[in-house]
Amino acid sequence: MTSSNNLWRSFGFAGQGLWATLLTQRNFRIHVAAATLVGVLGFLMRISGMMWLILILTSALVLALELVNSAIEAVVDLVSPDYHPLAKVAKDAAAGAVLVAAAGALGIGILVFGPRLSRLGTDFMLRWSQDAGLLVIVLLAAAVLWGLVLALPFWVAHRRRIKPLR
Numbered sequence: 436m437t438s439s440n441n442l443w444r445s446f447g448f449a450g451q452g453l454w455a456t457l458l459t460q461r462n463f464r465i466h467v468a469a470a471t472l473v474g475v476l477g478f479l480m481r482i483s484g485m486m487w488l489i490l491i492l493t494s495a496l497v498l499a500l501e502l503v504n505s506a507i508e509a510v511v512d513l514v515s516p517d518y519h520p521l522a523k524v525a526k527d528a529a530a531g532a533v534l535v536a537a538a539g540a541l542g543i544g545i546l547v548f549g550p551r552l553s554r555l556g557t558d559f560m561l562r563w564s565q566d567a568g569l570l571v572i573v574l575l576a577a578a579v580l581w582g583l584v585l586a587l588p589f590w591v592a593h594r595r596r597i598k599p600l601r
């Protein structure tokens with residue numbers, strides 16, 4: 436097999452690893468969702484190149500560590516399916532590494548987006564407070580929408596209960 440074929444095969448295996456982790460690891464999905472949100476916010480708020488650099492590096496670090504954590508979990512489960520203190524040390528340390536990176540990412544996210552979001556909130560309130568009628572309508576609409584969202588699971592449960600068996 437040529438070396439370029441080998442290269443594509445390696446990419447393929449890496450892609451399979453990413454896909455399998457995405458399908459099986461809830462925490463990885465949460466981190467992917469958070470990184471996507473960060474990307475959307477960064478785009479909407481037109482953050483500077485330096486901010487992009489920091490956010491991309493931080494998100495990549497968290498995602499990469501989550502993948503390494505999954506790899507360590509798999510290897511530990513393979514070599515030590517039964518309880519072993521060393522298996523615990525390995526799994527807990529790997530999980531701790533993800534936690535440290537995620538906490539750092541959260542801090543950076545707050546530093547980058549916090550002031551912008553609070554400015555947006557203040558602008559929003561100032562704008563709407565000049566038109567009290569409109570503000571009341573917006574708040575009522577939000578309350579109705581929120582009520583519907585909260586009521587939906589109860590409605591679904593109720594319908595399931597009264598639905599006749601077929």
Ligand SMILES: Nc1ncnc2c1ncn2[C@@H]1O[C@H](COP(=O)(O)OP(=O)(O)OP(=O)(O)O)[C@@H](O)[C@H]1O
Nearest residue numbers: 460462508515516517518519520522523526527530
């Ligand atoms: N073989 C083992 N020996 C000792 N302790 C273990 C073993 N397997 C798991 N543990 C303990 O249980 C914890 C959870 O392990 P588990 O494999 O369920 O990870 P997990 O909860 O699926 O992690 P994640 O949420 O990151 O996927 C570990 O952090 C470790 O403390």
